[in-house]
Amino acid sequence: MEGLGTGSVLLTGCDGGLGLGLLKGLLEQPSPPRHLFAACLDPQGKAINEVALGCPNVVVLPLDVTDPNSIKAAVGKVQEKVGSAGLNLLINNAGTTRHSTLATETAENMTLVYTTNTIGPLQTSQAFLPLLKEAAEAEGQRGMSCSRAAIVNISSILGSIEAAEAWEERQDVCYRCSKAALNMLTKCLALEYGGSGILCVSVDPGCVTPPLGRGTGPVTEEESVQGVLRLLARLSATSNGTFWDWRGQSLPW
Helix, strand or coil, rough: CCCCCCCCECHHHHCCCHHHHHHHHHHCCCCCCEEEEEEEEECCCCCHHHHHHHCCCEEECCCCCCCCCHHHHHHHHHHHHHHHCCHHHHHEEECCCCCCCCCCCHHHHHHHHHHHHHHHHHHHHHHHHHHHHHHHHHCCCCCCCHHHHHHECCCCHHCCCCCCCCCCCCHHHHHHHHHHHHHHHHHEEEEEEEECCCEEEEEEEEEEECCCCCCCCEEHEEEEEHHHHHHHCCCCCCHHHHHEECCEEEEEC
């Protein structure tokens, strides 16, 4: 498969886990991005800097998606690098959770998780919209794709109201609600930004098992990363405002 070819990518949540895995996967593409912005809470972190070492196309950025000033500063740094070419792909991956049951869920949990998982992607998407529009309007760009201009929200099947999966194993009401809200945000972004040529989708990366770990997830990080990148490479205008899993299967809202 040809792979995902895109000029510039901003990926949030690169401190570890899936974010770091996606960063590695993007670097391993046949045509890696010319500009790959690895946004994380700790830009001095050992893991992120080991990946970025020797990769001149990687820029490690401090970014807290819950802080508008941090987002604004990141926009400025990205703009300095990409210039009038704009930003092709924004992957809103940063997220958090608090394990709970319906009986033990709290307003504090709900607020904290919603702020990161839903408001964070909203604020980040709003802030980077001008750069995404520049990329969408660039000469020679036609059709909707992740190579032209796109926002990908990393969601979860646990946010699907219709599927309502794994309730007995993991209630985590705050997380489920935040991802259901994120899915609605994806639909809203698609309705508003689609007219500007910006593709907007939600993607469930699966329940990821850390390599060498004893996690219960049915998918390894490598499988998830490769599946997500294969999916992004084939998305088009008909995919705008839809929900997918890492296998490339359409999911119910």
